[in-house]
Amino acid sequence: MTRVWSRGAHHTGRPSMLTLNNVEVMYDNVILVLKGMSMAVPQGKIVALLGSNGAGKSTTLKAISGLLKAEDGAVTDGDINFEGQRIDNQSADAIVRRGIFQVMEGRRVFEHLTTEENLLAGSYIRRDRQNIKRDLSLVYDYFPQLMKLQKRTAGYLSGGEQQMLAIGRGLMARPKLLLLDEPSLGLSPLLVREIFEIIRRINQEEKTTILLVEQSATMALGIADYGYIMENGKIVLEGTAEKLRDNEDVKEFYLGLTEVGKKKSYREVKHYKRRKRWLS
Amino acid sequence: MVFLLQLIVSGLVIGGVYALVALGFVLIYKASDVINFAQGEFLLIGAHLALTFLLVFNLPFIPAVLGALTVAVVLGAAVERVVLRPLIGEPIISMIMATIGLSSALRGLLQVFWGTETRTFPNIFPQDAINLGGVVVSQVYLWSLGIALVLLALFSFFFKRSIMGIAMRATADDQQAALSMGISVKVAFAVTWALAAAISTVGGVLLGNINGVNISLAHFGLKVLPVVILGGLDSIPGAIVGGFIIGILENLAGGYLDPLLGGGVKEVAPFIILVLILMLKPYGLFGKQVIERV
Numbered sequence: 001m002t003r004v005w006s007r008g009a010h011h012t013g014r015p016s017m018l019t020l021n022n023v024e025v026m027y028d029n030v031i032l033v034l035k036g037m038s039m040a041v042p043q044g045k046i047v048a049l050l051g052s053n054g055a056g057k058s059t060t061l062k063a064i065s066g067l068l069k070a071e072d073g074a075v076t077d078g079d080i081n082f083e084g085q086r087i088d089n090q091s092a093d094a095i096v097r098r099g100i101f102q103v104m105e106g107r108r109v110f111e112h113l114t115t116e117e118n119l120l121a122g123s124y125i126r127r128d129r130q131n132i133k134r135d136l137s138l139v140y141d142y143f144p145q146l147m148k149l150q151k152r153t154a155g156y157l158s159g160g161e162q163q164m165l166a167i168g169r170g171l172m173a174r175p176k177l178l179l180l181d182e183p184s185l186g187l188s189p190l191l192v193r194e195i196f197e198i199i200r201r202i203n204q205e206e207k208t209t210i211l212l213v214e215q216s217a218t219m220a221l222g223i224a225d226y227g228y229i230m231e232n233g234k235i236v237l238e239g240t241a242e243k244l245r246d247n248e249d250v251k252e253f254y255l256g257l258t259e260v261g262k263k264k265s266y267r268e269v270k271h272y273k274r275r276k277r278w279l280s
Numbered sequence: 281m282v283f284l285l286q287l288i289v290s291g292l293v294i295g296g297v298y299a300l301v302a303l304g305f306v307l308i309y310k311a312s313d314v315i316n317f318a319q320g321e322f323l324l325i326g327a328h329l330a331l332t333f334l335l336v337f338n339l340p341f342i343p344a345v346l347g348a349l350t351v352a353v354v355l356g357a358a359v360e361r362v363v364l365r366p367l368i369g370e371p372i373i374s375m376i377m378a379t380i381g382l383s384s385a386l387r388g389l390l391q392v393f394w395g396t397e398t399r400t401f402p403n404i405f406p407q408d409a410i411n412l413g414g415v416v417v418s419q420v421y422l423w424s425l426g427i428a429l430v431l432l433a434l435f436s437f438f439f440k441r442s443i444m445g446i447a448m449r450a451t452a453d454d455q456q457a458a459l460s461m462g463i464s465v466k467v468a469f470a471v472t473w474a475l476a477a478a479i480s481t482v483g484g485v486l487l488g489n490i491n492g493v494n495i496s497l498a499h500f501g502l503k504v505l506p507v508v509i510l511g512g513l514d515s516i517p518g519a520i521v522g523g524f525i526i527g528i529l530e531n532l533a534g535g536y537l538d539p540l541l542g543g544g545v546k547e548v549a550p551f552i553i554l555v556l557i558l559m560l561k562p563y564g565l566f567g568k569q570v571i572e573r574v
């Protein structure tokens with residue numbers, strides 16, 4: 001197998017675990033959503049993928065995990081490589097078996113199953129059944145709240161508890177790469193901070209590589225090593241988390257550090273800035 | 281008193297078989313929201329297969345049933361693959377219509393292979409009745425009840441504890457989320473149909489032992505519909521409890537009311553019970569309620 005080196009790998013000098021090269025995605029054979037999307041996720045890192053509503057973040061994750069096919073979507077151009085092998089033509093269950101697990105947007109817990117059964121469902125692809133008990137307690141270590149909810153029907157858990165369950169379910173698969181789609185959705189700022197801290201610990205302690213999709217950049221760039229900003233189906237800006245945090249445009253548009261203005265896209269911000277520079 | 285106990289015991293026996301057949305319905309409904317109208321034919325095919333292995337291939341009882349189970353499992357999975365899978369994504373009603381078509385097709389095939397005569401099982405279980413404190417029960421009944429109970433317990437355990445069972449319930453809850461765990465929906469559906477066919481085979485063999493094997497076995501498959509609706513179409517414990525409730529009440533109604541009203545109550549009783557319970561609990565006794573959090 002040939003190792004795939006791509007532009008995203010430059011920031012680490014190592015081959016990336018996951019690369020997307022000019023990926024194009026269409027839904028229903030007509031709706032073009034990803035329009036030449038390229039990015040890379042190096043092993044062991046946390047990479048943030050940021051962008052506003054409808055930018056195509058979830059679509060990117062589904063293209064990687066193969067869940068796209070269940071929604072009449074398809075990768076129509078470009079390629080996706082994981083550990084040096086093409087995965088864009090593989091089925092979702094084969095991709096999970098390779099070690100990529102997507103925690104879907106909106107939590108999607110199995111409502112009529114108990115907390116523990118949800119976690120066990122996450123371990124479906126595991127062959128080493130003898131380690132499942134140990135990993136259940138690992139999940140309860142990360143999310144102590146779930147411990148006392150073991151036998152509770154998951155549909156009745158609070159939004160925060162469900163989000164923890166959704167991430168815990170991902171841990172149970174022991175993936176090499178965890179794709180998290182807006183884990184902060186609908187949670188209080190305090191809870192978001194707690195969950196992000198746990199995500200950071202999972203990355204460090206379990207050595208799980210993480211691709212984190214978020215709309216709110218502040219928290220995501222707080223724990224990420226590297227960030228991509230996408231808009232309208234492609235990447236418009238990338239850099240180390242530190243650089244992005246300091247970037248004026250990002251600050252203005254995504255971190256909300258300037259006065260609340262009318263909604264502008266990142267591109268407009270950029271144009272506006274450029275024009276200003278030209279004029280001055 | 282003895283008469284009452286007698287009625288209850290035969291109610292339990294028939295209830296156990298109801299529960300098994302109901303479980304077949306529930307499995308499929310839970311997985312795919314489809315009511316399988318060919319369930320009765322599955323019973324009949326199972327019984328015929330077992331008889332064929334028993335009488336034509338001269339196998340002993342247990343290997344014959346295992347043989348029938350094997351064929352039934354393959355058949356169940358094949359039905360899913362050929363009849364139902366092409367319809368995934370189509371309206372549920374098309375799938376239900378497909379099972380009605382399947383029912384007629386299977387019935388035709390059954391006649392081609394095995395004719396319409398009643399076939400009877402050779403005496404497999406000990407025949408003498410035994411006396412349980414005044415209640416005389418044929419041993420066939422006790423064996424049937426025992427086997428039904430063991431199977432029901434096994435199935436409950438499978439769905440509650442085994443990873444495949446949990447995966448199947450997860451798929452019933454949210455197919456895409458299940459897919460995101462690496463659970464193949466195709467595999468889950470195929471296993472569902474295979475299990476439903478297997479459990480119907482056992483039901484068919486037990487009933488066939490009691491009543492003989494003919495087309496009335498297939499009708500039994502539909503008689504179970506009130507049981508499933510009573511228990512809640514998607515509830516495994518519901519199918520089990522519903523089976524026993526209907527079995528017992530039907531026998532009691534038959535024993536006490538038929539003589540007074542001149543017959544027929546036994547047949548109607550399940551439906552009357554059904555209507556009463558649905559008026560109180562629209563999802564059935566154990567049916568899945570739509571979870572709404574505020």
Ligand SMILES: Nc1ncnc2c1ncn2[C@@H]1O[C@H](COP(=O)(O)OP(=O)(O)OP(=O)(O)O)[C@@H](O)[C@H]1O
Pocket residue numbers: 027028031033051052053054055056057058059060071073105215
């Ligand atoms: N199954 C689908 N069929 C057709 N179009 C879709 C489908 N899913 C998403 N889209 C479209 O693709 C575009 C990108 O959607 P996507 O869900 O990837 O955005 P997102 O960046 O995740 O947005 P959000 O932050 O709101 O979750 C949207 O315009 C959406 O309408």
Ligand SMILES: [Mg+2]
Pocket residue numbers: 057058059105181
């Ligand atoms: Mg999204």
